Amino acid sequence: MSKMLVVFVMLFIALPVRAETPVIVILGDSISAAYGFEQAQGWAVILQDKLKQAQLPHHIVNESxxxxxxxxxxxxxxKILSAHHPAYVLVELGANDGLRGLSPLAMKANLTEIIARSRKAGANAMLLGMKIPPNYGKAYIEKFYQVYPELAKELAVPLVPFILEHVALKPELMQADGLHPNARAQPFIADTIASYLFPLLKAETR
Structure with a gap:
């Protein structure tokens, strides 16, 4: 082996190994898919900018x-877990189950399995809670909404109680259908999620 090759090999071994950028997958519906406006205005893109500002290395993949x-x-x-090998899965699902009057028990079972499979693949999960309009009846609404805190407690998974907390009751931040937030609402949604997510990410990178 030549002296030059020996030096090259030694330098290569000495180089620090660059850790793979951790991926955050968003598994959601229209609330996360920027329904009704440009993708670039959506909360997922805004959250990515906030990650950069906070000097957190995570990369967001939006599968909503x-x-x-x-x-x-x-x-x-x-398929998503296999493609991206995420460090985190943000689960923003359930609203369409509620709007279609589907079983809250079935919804809970699906979300439970999503969390279990995410963890099995090495990813942490976070639930992004949703609410449905009051015209679905008090009993159904309570059963629906309780799915999120029950799962958070039973599975010890972080929960954002309601991602439209600072948006849903403000007509100027909602689209005409009264169900979907508009582009102006997206920074508020990103702020809400960041307030729960970023402390977890920062604790992991210390």
Missing amino acids: ISGETSAGGLARLD
Whole structure:
């Protein structure tokens, strides 16, 4: 082996190994898919900018589809996990289950399996809670909404109680259908999620 080659090999071994950029997958519906406006205005893109400002190395991959249910998200999950090997999965699903009057028990089972499979693949999960309009009846609404805190407690998973907390009751931040936030609402949604997510990410990078 030549002296030059020996020097090259020694330098190569001495070089620090660059860690792979951790990926955050968003598994959501129209609330996360920038329904009704440009993708670049969506909260996922804004959250990516906030990660950069906070000097956090994570890269966001948005796998959200308008109209998605918890069952649909579960059906797509294995392929998504295999493709991206995420460090985190932000689960923003359930609203369409509620709007279609589907079983909260089935929704809970789907979300439970999403969290279990994410963890099995080495990813942490975070639930992004949603609410549905009051015209669905008090009993159904309570059963629906309780799915999120129950899962958070039972599975010890972080929860954002309601990602439209500072948006839903402000007409100027909602689209005409009264269900979807508009482009002006997206920074507020990003701020809400960041307030729960970033402390976890910063604790991991210390």
